Amino acid sequence: MGDGGTGRPVRHPVQVDREPEEQAVETVRQLLALATPEGAAALSRAATLLAGGMDAVSALTRLRAEVGTDLAGPAWGVARQREKARSTFGPDADRLLFTGDTLEQAGRPALADRRAARLLAEGAEPVADLGCAAGTDTIALARAGARVVAVDRDPVARELTRLNTTALGLTGVEVVDADVVDLVAAATDGKVAGCRAAVLDPARRAGGRRQLDPDRWSPPWSTVTALLDRVPAAVVKVAPGLDHDRVPDGIEAEWVSTGGSIVEALLWGRGVSTTWRRATLLRDGRLSEVTADAEPGPAPVGPVRGWLHEPDPALIRSGLMSLVAADATLVDPTIAYLTSDGPSGSPWLSSYRVADVLPFNLKKLKAHLRARGIGRVVVKKRGSPIEPETLARRLRGPGSGSAVVVVTRVAGAPTVLVCDPLSA
Ligand SMILES: C[S@@+](CC[C@H](N)C(=O)[O-])C[C@H]1O[C@@H](n2cnc3c(N)ncnc32)[C@H](O)[C@@H]1O
Incomplete structure (x- = not known):
């Protein structure tokens, strides 16, 4: 306001x-x-x-x-x-109240619905929403039929959750003023705040800045691990960049992407984990999942072949790249580009036909594109310090053709792959 x-x-x-x-x-x-x-x-x-x-x-x-x-x-x-x-809350937006902060912290309702459905599938109830802000998760849980204890130490958040659930006609929601750190420290018998299930979405920003260190989240990482240890039916929203080494044993880590970006990363408690790592892709109303019960190991490395594949970021972050294209190899052990002899039909990979492979040299690249009549390029990069928009501008020329220019490392060497886009 x-x-x-x-x-x-x-x-x-x-x-x-x-x-x-x-x-x-x-x-x-x-x-x-x-x-x-x-x-x-x-x-x-x-x-x-x-x-x-x-x-x-x-x-x-x-x-x-x-x-x-x-x-x-x-x-x-x-x-x-x-x-x-x-755009995110649809018609509900006109019935809900938000402050700038709580809207910024709010997750996407569609993802909250998905989490709620999975958490409640085992029948654990009531559910504690630990840090409810404007109530996105509380609303999803209540709509899925759960009784909810919505906790926040911020009076504005509590009032928003109260007013928002009332505005939507939801019942069975109790709003509680408490410190989540204390509640989790007191959790016993698989319950927190008297609830057999819990959603925890720590604040990962402070003073307008993202807190990269999980120990500085609110509540901090120690509370995250304590909750996962004490309450088996729990799910915690974490930063997509969370170090894999932090994920406790027996906990499923899931990365969810849509529209080419990771939209959330989740840790599922031991009572609701069904695998070790999961990548989930939501596209055009369809859901694709890749799971692994143990470390699958990296894809092998090999020379650039006729097609280059750009994996979805959730697949990369989950470490499950080697599972989606059995015949594909990495262009470099440290770079998340795959290559194979043909296009991939996998929803996890965007495929480009490789027309030329050149050592990285701006002058030679410009001359090469001109000779091929290419005047417009989309630049993609991995493992290179170049700035894609700047390079695309510098490569613009009179030709009517277009190409995807991929600047990366191949077997350790700075390399450019000039590709034809497969499709938009
Ligand atoms: C990221 S927001 C939750 C967003 C919510 N899940 C949503 O999608 O709208 C985190 C919330 O946790 C609350 N919070 C942070 N630390 C807390 C603590 N120690 N005890 C209680 N609430 C806390 C903050 O006030 C904030 O409202």
Whole structure:
């Protein structure tokens, strides 16, 4: 909510400098005001002005006159968060309340639904949502039929979860003020906060910056491992870059990707693990999975052949590349590009026909592309310091042809593979 989302130092009258606790009290007061019929009307008016393209300063002036100074800023702020949330939350976005922070921390509802379904498949209930923020996981769990204990030490998060579950007509949700570190330390008999199952999604950002060190997450890594040790029906969201060595024995690690990016990484507790490592690909409503019960070992290394394959990032991160293309070899032991004699039909690999293989030399590469009438290139890289967009600009020429230029290392040597794209 803050400054009404103008991005400029325009302050709503109530937004004076405050201590974090005072600010939280004020934000909770504003959220409760938005949950009244007058608040709903203010939100609806703000949404209309926003949809009409009105700029923030004019919209706030108009809103203050129409709905009063108390509701104008918060309504405009939430309308802006809802607009951002719509692409991920769909129609729910217009019923939910978010602050900027909680929307930034929110996972994708479709992924929360998937996690909830898997966690609940064994029938462990109720479920503790340990760090509920605006309630994305709580909502998914409640919609899947579970009773939920939603925990957060942040009063704004607790109020959001309360209001959001109510707005969606969900029942069976208890919102609790507690420190997750303490709850997990006290967990016994496979239960935490009286629940037989748990979702933990530690905050991995602080002061607007990503915390790469899991010991600095909130709650920290020690709480993650304690939960996995004490509560068998647990799932923890972790950073996709988590070091494999950190994954405790008996815990399944899963990387999920969609649209060519990893969207989440999960650790599944011993009661719900069904394998050792899993890569999951969600594409066009279809789900593909690769699993391994033990380290499958790397793919063998070999010379560049007629086709180059770019593996999906979840497959790479899970370490399961060698399982998807039995006849493919790596171009270099340290580089995640595979090569084989033909295209791959695997959803895990994007395949490119290799037209030429050249040692990396910018002048020679330019001359080569010109000679082949190639004027537009898409540059991909792995194991090279080049900046793809910059190189693509420098390689632009008069030719009408196009190519995919892959800058990488082949058997240790900086190399360029000029490829024809197989398909978009
Ligand atoms: C990443 S967010 C959770 C996001 C949520 N799963 C979603 O998808 O909307 C982490 C939440 O954990 C809460 N949190 C962090 N450390 C905590 C602790 N020690 N005790 C209780 N809550 C904590 C934060 O206040 C924050 O709301």
